[in-house]
Amino acid sequence: MRKSIATVSVSGTLVDKLEAIAAAGFDGVEIFEHDLITCPLPPEEVRRRAADLGLTIDLYQPFRDFEAMPELDLRRADRKFRLMERLGADLLLVCSNVSPLAAGDDDLAAEHLRLLAGRAAEHGIRIAYEALAWGRHVNDYLHSWRIVRAADHPNLGVCLDSFHILSRGSDPIGIEAIPGDKIFFLQLADAPLLAMDVLQWSRHHRCFPGQGGFDLPGFLSHVRAAGYRGPLSLEVFNDHFRQTDARRTALDAMRSLIALEGTAHEAAAPSGFAFAELTGGLRDLASALGFTRTGVHGTKPVELWEQGEARLLLHATGHEAALTAIGLESPEPTDAVKRAESLLAPVLPRVRARDEAKLDAIAAPDGTQIFFCRTAQPGGWLQDFDPARAGSQDVTHIDHIALAQPVHHFDEAELFYRQVLGLSPQESLEFADPYGLLRSKAMTGGGTRMVLNVAHAAGQPPSQHVALACADLLRLARRLRAEHPGLLLPIPANYYDDLEARHEVDPELRELGVLYDRDEHGEFLHLYTVTVGRVFFELVQRFGGYQGYGAANAPVRLAVQHSRMSP
């Protein structure tokens, strides 16, 4: 289907917006009136720019507070029709009336809309009537269809907007009652499920399909079943997208539509972590945690350190320690890269020597490199390393990896991990940091667990970390406390006073500085190393079917990390 987007969905001037929208591969745009009014170019020039960029102008919007008013005002509409002719737009969105002066009179509304459609027809223009969720009398899409059907004019149809329909809990199956050719336009927006005033929700918190909590695939299936053949158009009011780079937002928007349409290349979700790659010379830390150097890359200054199925690729550079890449186990790496590419993820060029294994990588929104690997495959990436024998088996595998995401790009990151990698978003959590609230969301699937944390603007400890699963965390903790004092993050005694008031726990937790959590499925033990550069390690052990990440203890970690930062 053709793809379109409202100019209000991205930042900048109207010209910036059109260029970014075209660059992302959209076919058309909805021109939001406000963007035209503040634009120094005449409508004819906007029309020419859009045409030069290969964009059609699919809709001009919004025209407000028209139908069922005490006095019919066609003068204002005439002006807009003339403007639309100059702009080359032939479809006008009319929102249901919100004025306290409007009458709750369907016959009058239909009569006014019929007259408007007749006048529009003289200009070759059609009218798409939309029920706003907060319309004064008309706020349900079936009500707007009832009025449009009564008005019975070929130049009058409905505009369906997923936000206005799903935000008020209306069942979209009723869309199938509307003939496809009377659905003149389709606007799509997702939103997180918030309990708040619907107008504020709409104006600030809409997001692209797949970033929120609405069932957009289900919604679209009803629109398709009705026989709609027009464009899929995104209309998103979002405080973050207003502030982010228009080209990046437009690409993210296009990715959401490709995923929604279901036309991306298919690929299975990753089944776990192949490796974590870190800079900054973390050998001593890896060694203390029981990792053994098991290989050296044939051509690059990279060492492989292993323990159980946990693998670290350590660069020997003097840069600040940081997590730069993640290897994911993929049953078919080629398909995974094709899917990523079809969803507009940047595929990274990779220089390799002739004999080295082919490794496909893409860039995540925060710049982290994601590699798709099949470790067990003969001739796989491990062949690049000269093998050695692993020693300790305290750590069994990488349990999860946590990455900090800039606040304005959190929605983009969620969509990336959800659609490109096939992970499912879990509940969004908030916890207190001494200097702000931290938002956190786990993305899981197969054997892969990622945690995305919002990075605050204010100075705060880095939240990049690799969590290592342990077979016997207490044994490892005992060894680390004995052999490497200062390696583990100290935990305040007050934490244990509170913990012991709530639960009967092993007193050794206090001695070892091990944290404890439980959920309805099981229990969780964990501890943290001190931070090196921008990275730290977490050691975890899950008991029973514990599903979480010890988020209840995150405020303790953050407070201790803050107190250890140099002022």
Next chain:
Amino acid sequence: MRKSIATVSVSGTLVDKLEAIAAAGFDGVEIFEHDLITCPLPPEEVRRRAADLGLTIDLYQPFRDFEAMPELDLRRADRKFRLMERLGADLLLVCSNVSPLAAGDDDLAAEHLRLLAGRAAEHGIRIAYEALAWGRHVNDYLHSWRIVRAADHPNLGVCLDSFHILSRGSDPIGIEAIPGDKIFFLQLADAPLLAMDVLQWSRHHRCFPGQGGFDLPGFLSHVRAAGYRGPLSLEVFNDHFRQTDARRTALDAMRSLIALEGTAHEAAAPSGFAFAELTGGLRDLASALGFTRTGVHGTKPVELWEQGEARLLLHATGHEAALTAIGLESPEPTDAVKRAESLLAPVLPRVRARDEAKLDAIAAPDGTQIFFCRTAQPGGWLQDFDPARAGSQDVTHIDHIALAQPVHHFDEAELFYRQVLGLSPQESLEFADPYGLLRSKAMTGGGTRMVLNVAHAAGQPPSQHVALACADLLRLARRLRAEHPGLLLPIPANYYDDLEARHEVDPELRELGVLYDRDEHGEFLHLYTVTVGRVFFELVQRFGGYQGYGAANAPVRLAVQHSRMSP
């Protein structure tokens, strides 16, 4: 009354918080459990630090999900009582139960609370029971009082929290039904009037009294009438305050309590603007707008430029043009400064030569200097300038002054202008800037109109400006267009196409680039100069009783200002 504050209301570690709270002059604190758990100091040391700072520990909180559970659990309470003994706290807050396991059984709740109070009494501790607005069965303060009265234990009373009571629309007059000595504690928080989930509203949007929309003075009058004699304590969860400097937030908190108590020095609100003081050598611009240099300061490099009752103090420095000070007409400047001082506003030292007029100044939260003047008084500040004759009379006076406020300090600024200067907040408005939403709020009183705009983080045009009232704006605009092309901000033709579709307006507005707005009281014409440094001027003319500031046109101004900024 004694003044207290919950540690959760300010940022930082527990020690940071205690120091900031003491520095602001509070008598006591509520220790929020989370702050103790994350603190590396043992409770005895926290107790000592607080005592050294002159702070009593008035409350330990919260103790959750206790009453009317299927099994009575006194073990957890015992642990907390022992902790409180170490901490030196003798009052525990128990919130009404939110657990799905809790029974809706008042008799059982009363029985459990009576047993808890009995156990507390053994430790010399009292229990304050609070109805959370989202309590599972107990969510109204009268319901909590009913249970406390039924439990009938001397160590059990209620805790009243203005947010929990006012957010659910309960009438606080019922507080007078509770004997004062059974109100064990009083927590105060204001909040903007938002239609949203009450838990989210409480956790993110509480603010200090006078910063929101609740009637806190009325609430407090009922608590006093009931005979409460304990402390006034602030408990505020606010996303901004979590990120701002704790000392600044604590001072703001104390200011709010002094204002609420009504013990600040009384002073009349300012009746208008005496002057605006600007750096950056704006003589040419002032001259173009029709101002005449009417005086030169006797000892400072400052010139007085006048037109009608509008006065500009222009510094001849080469610094970037900026608004540095505002003179307000005050019927009694000495009282105004005393009020500001009693509300903890910083009074600025001022060096003056022997014969110069005494001018009292304070600093606004954003650093702007505020002077209190009585211009008409013999020997007033104008005596410092050698007089000359004013020429043009196009401008009559300063209509309003707009200042940009950092987003995290907007609430502080509102409280300052409301309480220190006696201005009343008007409706909060939002409008689109090409790179974000701009929030704006007018503060008015007497003849004084200030506009506070939230400054975005992203690059955006400066929003410091001085709006000058004109006797005949069109005449002045004609002269400026003819004599000073390039001085006025150009307005897109598309703006006029839209304006003319909505209203029948004088075609000369388009020729002159004058903007138009109307409200139910009257009409408004305005235009802007280009920006110099960080400042621009607005020229305005009000017709009828127009109350606004042309906010509907602000997006057009912002878009044009953006397009003129160097990339």
